[in-house]
Amino acid sequence: MANLADVAQTTNATKRVRTIGNVEIRPAEFQVLIEERRVGLTVREFELFQLLAERLDAVVQRPEIYSLMWGGEMPRRDRSVDVLIRRVRAKLEQVAPEWRYIHTHFGIGYRFSPEPA
Amino acid sequence: MANLADVAQTTNATKRVRTIGNVEIRPAEFQVLIEERRVGLTVREFELFQLLAERLDAVVQRPEIYSLMWGGEMPRRDRSVDVLIRRVRAKLEQVAPEWRYIHTHFGIGYRFSPEPA
């Protein structure tokens, strides 16, 4: 169960405003801003984005993403993760067409790294 | 917990007349004026308005609004916040139809930012 230390740590790790390049993440508001512009992610989309951003430059495996966001094992041929990735990418591109943030690693998963297009 | 210094600071922060764009807030009088025109909020409506205005451009989560205004946890499916928001919006619109002040963030909460309609 959560104790005070955990809560404090969680607060520090996930509730603090974080800036990665031109991306600002405000967990307390479920908001992502790129160069002052609001991306407008939904709650679920934000959770996915934050999950990847917390592991900057690391490839997060698809089943792990699933289990973190939906809980339990990922059913075979489940497309939930894809669909969400797609939506996040679309909104990111609307706000910052010159940048690529989420990269596909075929057969493995996804990686968050801001890179020029 | 709050101490005297905090209270003094709070007083300075919340009791001082504040102007945001064409909006003037007079906490000592529970009054909001838009371009010299009185909005005519009730006490409760004013509290909500002030709460959001103090956090200009930040999304304030619905449960947080509830706990700040009513205290304690927000019951599931409680609509108190909505209805109050609705009333505030209605009065704001009567006075300034060309402006939008309170923006909805679906599944999250509300944000105060004066914007042209």
Added chain:
DNA sequence: CCGCGCCGTTAACAGGATCTTTTCCACTTC
């Protein structure tokens, strides 16, 4: 004391946004 109006809260409904699932197809890998 009584009626009236104002205010805050609660309830209910309709519409809209979001989430999930499904489908099709292009692409990668072997």
Added chain:
DNA sequence: GAAGTGGAAAAGATCCTGTTAACGGCGCGG
């Protein structure tokens, strides 16, 4: 070329919000 994987779009179910109305408490004036 075959099997597997991911991109894209759409449909259905679910959840959330906007809106209106109704209820009860309170204070004021008659």
